[in-house]
Amino acid sequence: MAYLTLKNTSLKKYNSLGLNVQAAQLYLPLDSQGLLEVLELTKTTKRILIGKGCNILLTREYYDESYAFIITTMEDDLVLTETELIADAGVNLSRLAWFALEQSLGGYAFLEDIPGTVGGALIMNAGQYEFSFGQLVNWIDLYDTTTNTLSRIIPDKDYFTYRQSKISSHEIVIRAGLKTEPGNDEETLTAILKYKKDRYLKQPRKYPNAGSVFKRPYKEGQSYYVWKLFDEVELRGHQIGDAQVSEKHPGFIVNCGNAKPQDMVDLVKECQKRVKEHFDIDLELEWKVID
DSSP, X not given: OOEEEEEEEEOGGGSTTOOOOEEEEEEEESSHHHHHHHHHHTTTXXXXXXXXXXXXXXXXXXXXXXEEEEEOTTOOOEEXXXXXXXXXXXXXXXXXXXXXXXXXXXXXXXXXXXXXBHHHHHHHTOEETTEEGGGGEEEEEXXXXXXXXXXXXXXXXXXXXXXXXXOOTTEEEEEEEEXXXXXXXXXXXXXXXXXXXXXXXXXXXXXXXXXXXXXXXXXXXXXXXXXXXXXXXXXXXXXXXXXXXXXSOTTSEEEOSSOOHHHHHHHHHHHHXXXXXXXXXXXXXXXXXXO
16 A cells, blocks of 8 residues: 555645645555555545645635545656656655756756646646746646546647646646756756745745735736735735735735634635726636635
């Protein structure tokens, strides 16, 4: 049996917002085979896969036996072949960036300080600046929960778009084959350190957060920075319970104490409401909501 099972356990350390909610069932696969075993075992439940727990919002105080939380961070094989880099869904993005540098591969530096894992990065096409994860992908192994089958897909040019992919809600990432373009070690290291410094200086580090809350909105062909919109409607530092729009960077919502799921939900709705009323702009969540 290549997995561990926990009953009635806290999810606090499994979500980067640090929300202290409880789950009746939690599974920890030890490798990709263990993940497939857990998927077979839990096929009658609502399966929630979590990597680093970034970009998710848990909205309940307790998730009963109808849910199965599956933590993928121990399913993290990373193998370089002659033609590609094969990464399990649970591989940490920072580890992937440094591994690529060690192998003198280019194109991975932007991942170093993006929180999360390969699985999540594929689903949401994680990225920053002009770079996104989809640019690195050769193929993806997906488990279809409707048919309980495993298949390999090769993404076409429209498979990945801004902060999203065509991976459906009933598909689970197992692993991916990634490109191996040669890089310049010195340039790559310089880029890694620059990205890390930029994000450290600009983003909140004092309190737990789940990454950028909303996608960059567009209206009449023009894009807007969320943090600028929030400053216009006085949301910087706005707080409900212990959920707070970050004072350092209002594009983030932080847990500045012991925030409850409902605090987070209410604050997200308040942000959307003010921006809609003032600018007639609908903010779309970048976070995945776990109802």
